[in-house]
Amino acid sequence: MSSSTPGGRRRPPQEFALPSGKKVIAALADAVPSLRRQYSNSSNDVEVVVQGSAEHTNYLKQSRQHHETRRAELKERHGAAFDEWEEVQNQLNSVTAQLSRMSTNTSGLHGNFGKFGFDAGVRTYDDGQGEANGSGEGREPADETHHEGYRQVSTIKLAKRPVVRQWFHRNVLWRGSEQTEIMAVELFFDLLYVGIIHSNGEHMSEEPNGEELLRFAVTFIMSWKIWTDVTMALSWFETDDVLTRLEILFEIALLLAFTTNMTNCFVDDPAHNTYTQLVSFYLAARLLFAVHYVVIAYLVPMVRGAMITSAITVLVPSALWIASIHVEMPGRLGLIWPALALDMYGSGIFIGLFRYARSAGADTSMGKKLNKLFEFYPAMNIEHKVERMNAFVSLVLGYSVVGILFQSNGGYNVNAFLGKAVLGLMQAFFFNWIYFDVDASTINVHAIRHSANGAVLWQFAHLPFVMGYIVATSALSTLVLALDVPNTERDQLRPPYSVRAEEHLSSGVRFFYCQGLAIALLSMAFISLSHSHRTPPTMRLSKPVRLINRVLVCIIMFLLPMATHLDSLSLISTTLGLTAYVLIVELWGKSCKDESFFPGRRDVSKMRAMADAKSAETEVQGTDNPNPGQMRADRMPLDQNDTAAF
Structure with a gap:
C-alpha cells in the first residue's frame, strides 16, 4: 500500500x-x-x-x-x-x-518545542525514534537496505508518490517527529537570487527615480512569489526522487530566463521592451505549479481539496497577467497590481474559508461542506520555513556588503571612500545583529506557532523588509563612491568605479537610502511584534516600549532626505548612529535590573564562582552522569517567573 x-x-x-x-x-x-x-x-x-x-x-x-x-x-x-x-x-x-x-504523540517534539514554543495542538504520527536525514530528506522503509557490517543505505527513485509532511485535521496539527532541514538543492536555488538582487540593485543605483522603483517593485515581487512557491512545495511534501529535482531545475531555468528580461520590461521603445517575455517566463513557472498541484490532488486524495484550491489561486491571476500583455502603460498597471495581489494573498481566501469552517461556521451547511473539502489541509513546516527565511535574509544582508566594495587605483589610499565603506559595513552588521540576535532571541512562542494572525504578519512583513533593504543598499553603493566630501578623488578609483562616482547626490539617492532603511527597520519591528518573547519581571524596558522607540527612529530616517545639506559621509554616519542607538536600547532594555549591564567586581566574582562550580561538576560528571557531555535533568535551569510579552 x-x-x-x-x-x-x-x-x-x-x-x-x-x-x-x-x-x-x-x-x-x-x-x-x-x-x-x-x-x-x-x-x-x-x-x-x-x-x-x-x-x-x-x-x-x-x-x-x-x-x-x-x-x-x-x-x-x-x-x-x-x-x-x-x-x-x-x-x-x-x-x-x-x-x-x-511512543507518545509529542515525545519527538521536545527540541522543536524548545526552539519554537510549545503548542498543545501538535501531534506526531510516528514514534519519534527515527533519525532525521542529514540533508533534511525523508525516507521510506522500502527504500532502505541494511546488511550486517554496512551502514544503512537510502536508494533514490526516479519517481515516487508525493508524501505529505504535516497536515491539519480537526484543529490538530499532525507532523513527523524528525526535524526538517534545508536541502542542498534549495541552497542552489537561492544562488540565483544573488543575481536577481545584484541586477536589480545595480540598475536602481544607475537611475534612482520613481519609474525604476516601480520596475523593481513589480519584478521583485514576482520573483519573490516563485521563491515562496518552491519553498512551500518543498515544505509540504517530501522531495527525495529524481523527478522532483528535475522539476526544481526547470523552475530555476525559468527563473533565470525571467531575470534576463527584468531591466527593460517597462521601456517605451517597443523594439527593446521585454515585458511580454518577462510575463511569459513567470507564467510558465507559476503554471508548472498549477499542474503540480493537480497531479498531487489525483495521487493523494487526502489533500485533494487543498490542492485544487491552490491550483485555482494560480489560474485566476494568470488570466490577468495574459490580459496585461495586450494593454499599454500606464493602463497596464491596473491589471498588474490586482494580479500581484491575487498571487501573493489569493491563497488567504481559501485559508480563511478553512478557518471559518473549523470555528464559527462549523454548524452551518456551508461549513460542513467546507469541512468535508478541507478535512485534511497541508501545513507549513515551522523549522523548514524559518531556516529558509533566515537563509534568504542572510543573502540580502550579504548583498549590502557586496554593494559597498570598490577597487583602488594604486597607492596606499586610506581615504573617505574606505571610511564610508566601513561605516556601511558596520550598518549591515548592526542590522544582522538586530534581526538574528535580538529579535530572534528569547522567543517564548514563534509567530508561526503563536497565532494565525502572527504567522501572517511574520510572513508578509519579510517582503517589505527585504525590498526596503535592497533599495537602501543600491543607494549606499552610490553614496560610498560619491565625490562630495574631502579626500575623495576620482583618480583614486579604478574603472568602472571611477565612472560611477558622482560629485553631487540626487534626491532619488537620498530618498532610496533613508526611506529604504526606514521601511526595513519598521518591518523588523513588525516581525518582532509577531513573536511571543519571554519577559522576565525585572526587564529594564518592556517590548512595547522598545518597539515604540524603534518606530520613532524609523520616522526620523524617513524624514532625513529633507536635510539636503548632509553630504554622503554625514548621511551614512547619521543612519549608522540611529541604527546603533536602536541596537543599544534593545540590548540594554532586554537586560534585567538585578544584573549589572556593565561588568564589575561582583560580576567577576560571580563568574569565578560559576567557573569553580563547573570545574567541580566536570570532575564528578563521569561517575554520576551516565551520558557525559549532556546536562542532567535535575540540573537543568528553569525560570518559573518568565511570562509571555504578547
Missing part, C-alpha cells in the same frame, strides 16, 4: 472490540480509504476510523465503560484475591508505560 505520509517508524492500525461485538480499526488518515474498501464486503461488523478523531475517542470511552463494569463485577466475586492481582497489574502497567513513553 502506498503511503502519503513521510516514511519512518509509523504507528500500525489499532484494533479493539465494542461491547456489541463490533470491531473498530483506528488507522492513520492516508490508510483509512484502503482499509474501508478492504472491509466493505466483509461479513464481520467492522468500522474503520481515523486515529485521534472524535469517533475513535467515543468508541474508546464506550469500551472503557464496559470494562469498568466488568471489573466491578469481578471484584465483588473474588474479593481480596482480585485486589492483589490488580495491584500487581498496576505496577506492571506503570513500568510498561515508562518504557513506552517515547
Whole structure:
C-alpha cells in the first residue's frame, strides 16, 4: 500500500472490540480509504476510523465503560484475591508505560518545542525514534537496505508518490517527529537570487527615480512569489526522487530566463521592451505549479481539496497577467497590481474559508461542506520555513556588503571612500545583529506557532523588509563612491568605479537610502511584534516600549532626505548612529535590573564562582552522569517567573 505520509517508524492500525461485538480499526488518515474498501464486503461488523478523531475517542470511552463494569463485577466475586492481582497489574502497567513513553504523540517534539514554543495542538504520527536525514530528506522503509557490517543505505527513485509532511485535521496539527532541514538543492536555488538582487540593485543605483522603483517593485515581487512557491512545495511534501529535482531545475531555468528580461520590461521603445517575455517566463513557472498541484490532488486524495484550491489561486491571476500583455502603460498597471495581489494573498481566501469552517461556521451547511473539502489541509513546516527565511535574509544582508566594495587605483589610499565603506559595513552588521540576535532571541512562542494572525504578519512583513533593504543598499553603493566630501578623488578609483562616482547626490539617492532603511527597520519591528518573547519581571524596558522607540527612529530616517545639506559621509554616519542607538536600547532594555549591564567586581566574582562550580561538576560528571557531555535533568535551569510579552 502506498503511503502519503513521510516514511519512518509509523504507528500500525489499532484494533479493539465494542461491547456489541463490533470491531473498530483506528488507522492513520492516508490508510483509512484502503482499509474501508478492504472491509466493505466483509461479513464481520467492522468500522474503520481515523486515529485521534472524535469517533475513535467515543468508541474508546464506550469500551472503557464496559470494562469498568466488568471489573466491578469481578471484584465483588473474588474479593481480596482480585485486589492483589490488580495491584500487581498496576505496577506492571506503570513500568510498561515508562518504557513506552517515547511512543507518545509529542515525545519527538521536545527540541522543536524548545526552539519554537510549545503548542498543545501538535501531534506526531510516528514514534519519534527515527533519525532525521542529514540533508533534511525523508525516507521510506522500502527504500532502505541494511546488511550486517554496512551502514544503512537510502536508494533514490526516479519517481515516487508525493508524501505529505504535516497536515491539519480537526484543529490538530499532525507532523513527523524528525526535524526538517534545508536541502542542498534549495541552497542552489537561492544562488540565483544573488543575481536577481545584484541586477536589480545595480540598475536602481544607475537611475534612482520613481519609474525604476516601480520596475523593481513589480519584478521583485514576482520573483519573490516563485521563491515562496518552491519553498512551500518543498515544505509540504517530501522531495527525495529524481523527478522532483528535475522539476526544481526547470523552475530555476525559468527563473533565470525571467531575470534576463527584468531591466527593460517597462521601456517605451517597443523594439527593446521585454515585458511580454518577462510575463511569459513567470507564467510558465507559476503554471508548472498549477499542474503540480493537480497531479498531487489525483495521487493523494487526502489533500485533494487543498490542492485544487491552490491550483485555482494560480489560474485566476494568470488570466490577468495574459490580459496585461495586450494593454499599454500606464493602463497596464491596473491589471498588474490586482494580479500581484491575487498571487501573493489569493491563497488567504481559501485559508480563511478553512478557518471559518473549523470555528464559527462549523454548524452551518456551508461549513460542513467546507469541512468535508478541507478535512485534511497541508501545513507549513515551522523549522523548514524559518531556516529558509533566515537563509534568504542572510543573502540580502550579504548583498549590502557586496554593494559597498570598490577597487583602488594604486597607492596606499586610506581615504573617505574606505571610511564610508566601513561605516556601511558596520550598518549591515548592526542590522544582522538586530534581526538574528535580538529579535530572534528569547522567543517564548514563534509567530508561526503563536497565532494565525502572527504567522501572517511574520510572513508578509519579510517582503517589505527585504525590498526596503535592497533599495537602501543600491543607494549606499552610490553614496560610498560619491565625490562630495574631502579626500575623495576620482583618480583614486579604478574603472568602472571611477565612472560611477558622482560629485553631487540626487534626491532619488537620498530618498532610496533613508526611506529604504526606514521601511526595513519598521518591518523588523513588525516581525518582532509577531513573536511571543519571554519577559522576565525585572526587564529594564518592556517590548512595547522598545518597539515604540524603534518606530520613532524609523520616522526620523524617513524624514532625513529633507536635510539636503548632509553630504554622503554625514548621511551614512547619521543612519549608522540611529541604527546603533536602536541596537543599544534593545540590548540594554532586554537586560534585567538585578544584573549589572556593565561588568564589575561582583560580576567577576560571580563568574569565578560559576567557573569553580563547573570545574567541580566536570570532575564528578563521569561517575554520576551516565551520558557525559549532556546536562542532567535535575540540573537543568528553569525560570518559573518568565511570562509571555504578547
